[in-house]
Amino acid sequence: MAECPKVHFYNFRITDIATVMLPRAPSLLSRLVLLPALVALCGLGLTELACWQEKDRLQSDHHEQTLAAAATVRAALESELNAILHLASGLAAYVRATDGHPDPNQINAMLDALYQQGRYMRNLGVAPGNRMTYMHPIKGNEKALGIYYPDLPTQ
Numbered sequence: 001m002a003e004c005p006k007v008h009f010y011n012f013r014i015t016d017i018a019t020v021m022l023p024r025a026p027s028l029l030s031r032l033v034l035l036p037a038l039v040a041l042c043g044l045g046l047t048e049l050a051c052w053q054e055k056d057r058l059q060s061d062h063h064e065q066t067l068a069a070a071a072t073v074r075a076a077l078e079s080e081l082n083a084i085l086h087l088a089s090g091l092a093a094y095v096r097a098t099d100g101h102p103d104p105n106q107i108n109a110m111l112d113a114l115y116q117q118g119r120y121m122r123n124l125g126v127a128p129g130n131r132m133t134y135m136h137p138i139k140g141n142e143k144a145l146g147i148y149y150p151d152l153p154t155q
Contacts, residue, residue, distance in 0.1 A: 080120060087114045091126065100128035111136035 091114060095102055111124050115136050118124075123141050126134040130149040135141045149155045 084118055084121065087118055090114075091124070095126055095128055102126070102128075102134075104134070107134050108136065 091110065094107075094110065107126060111126070111134060115121060115124055124136045125132050125141070125144060127147075127149060132144050132147045132149075135145055138145070
């Protein structure tokens with residue numbers, strides 16, 4: 001006669017099967033480690049956000065300060081350029097009023113006064129009929145006196 005295979009029966013309780021099939025709840029120790037780590041991670045994220053916003057605010061402030069400084073420089077440049085243009089317009093009006101033949105004493109006195117007022121002018125010259133006739137200061141500009149501009153192709 002042939003032997004029957006042995007069958008083993010195990011004695012399982014229902015609670016044993018439930019613990020094998022269902023995930024276990026986190027232990028108290030893992031909760032004590034996980035919660036502070038999660039709080040620290042959130043704190044780091046909020047700190048990073050605050051740093052980013054502060055950096056953005058500082059860049060915006062710097063940009064505004066740069067624009068304000070540039071506006072101040074622009075206003076000063078415009079003021080100086082307008083002053084020089086008004087001085088030149090007055091001189092041109094005087095030369096036109098004398099039909100291109102101003103009194104040498106008056107024009108030289110006028111050039112001296114305009115030169116003193118214009119802080120950024122290196123020299124002043126008057127060329128009625130395209131010929132450089134009057135110059136201030138004369139020193140260093142002697143070669144320019146008498147130049148006839150139509151003879152200069154670069155002019």
